[in-house]
Amino acid sequence: MSLSNQQPNTPHQDVSIKKVFDVEEVRKDFPILQRQVHGNPLVYLDSGASAQKPQSVIDVIARYYSEQHANIHRGVHHLSQEATQAYEDAREIIRKYINAEHSHEVLFTKGTTDSINLVASSFGRKFLNEGDEVIISALEHHSNIVPWQMVCEERGASMKVIPINQAGELDMVAFESLLSNRTRLVAVTHVSNSLGTVTPVDKIIELSHGKNIPVLLDGAQAVPHMHIDVQAMDVDFYAFSGHKIFGPTGVGILYGKEALLNQMPPYQGGGDMIEKVTFEKTTYNTLPHKFEAGTPNIVGGIGLGAAITYFIQFDEQSILDHEQDILHYATEQLSQIQGVKFIGTATNKASVISFLIEGSHPFDVGTLLDQQGIAVRTGHHCTQPLMDFYGIPGTVRASFAIYNNRADVDALVAGVKRAASMLL
Ligand code: PMP
16 A cells, blocks of 8 residues: 555645555555564554554655755755745645644644644743642643743743543543633643543643633644644644654644734744844744744655655544554553553553552663564653652553554564563
């Protein structure tokens, strides 16, 4: 099912006819899955950290550098115009994918971290004052904690944290009581990277908007698993990374509502973001350029467009069904191993499993799995406050993507059994 002979960076491609999802066919699109690690076939269960790339994305990147590269938005020459067109076509693919109203509401960034820092820095500088509050949750990745801490400290504002229960679900009663006339923004994750919890974003947005408070969602872990419609959600800011949705690293998106983005000052100064510069005063460019200073990650943007083109060829429901099947199969199989304890048991979960083998350190489990060619994540997953809540240093995390099959789960289960027998 490789798309390598097509032109995945054209926005006008008809994607309304969806391909039937077949995991064995999908696996053929990802060349890295053919390789061996420590003499074993690679079992890649770390897509939550970064997903692998299909051949169509690799081809688009190679083609860009061998045939199209020039700097964008500035040149009158042919190559510059072609590169600009490809980059702006990618923005349009992404706009359509998340159903933003305008393409200038889709800002290219370096990734989720950069997107959140943009909002914290720009929105924070404009709207946060002494005594104001920003609400986050106990599930957050450091990249949706630290930028708020930094700007709150600078502006004399403070952070409030929505607590969770033992299953790793948000306490929505507590959330409602945290919302006040001092709240300036609610910034929460859509899917927890450590636990897989899918948060009740519709309710969060409804309650926040009831008090005229904008909402930022960290969509880093949601975008590769579910359909995102920013207008249907009525979300104010939505941040995600290209590399977790089968695209390149170093590129990501911040969606922001036009009205809000227009009120916010630029994040960084430099080329492209200006209208007119004199030594006395600079006026700024319109959206999206106001927030895109300097030469961007051109190939990253184009590669992300190709990744989304790849992803949307499949029926969303069949991807969701497949990943839920893998999640439930893995949960059921792992639960039969003596000593395995799950961390995060929310009712609504994406395909992420965090666990411990009681009496052993996650690093040791991860190392033993690695020796069998099985790539999992170990550690605190950039969620130290969440690990503190559970009183643990970290977990072993298996995160699944569209290319994982039941054989991957079987390999993980066999690997964990082996690790447990060696460690206990
Ligand atoms: N938020 C969440 C929920 C994440 O999982 C990650 C990546 N682990 C990030 C933010 C940061 O993403 P990036 O490193 O691509 O900026």
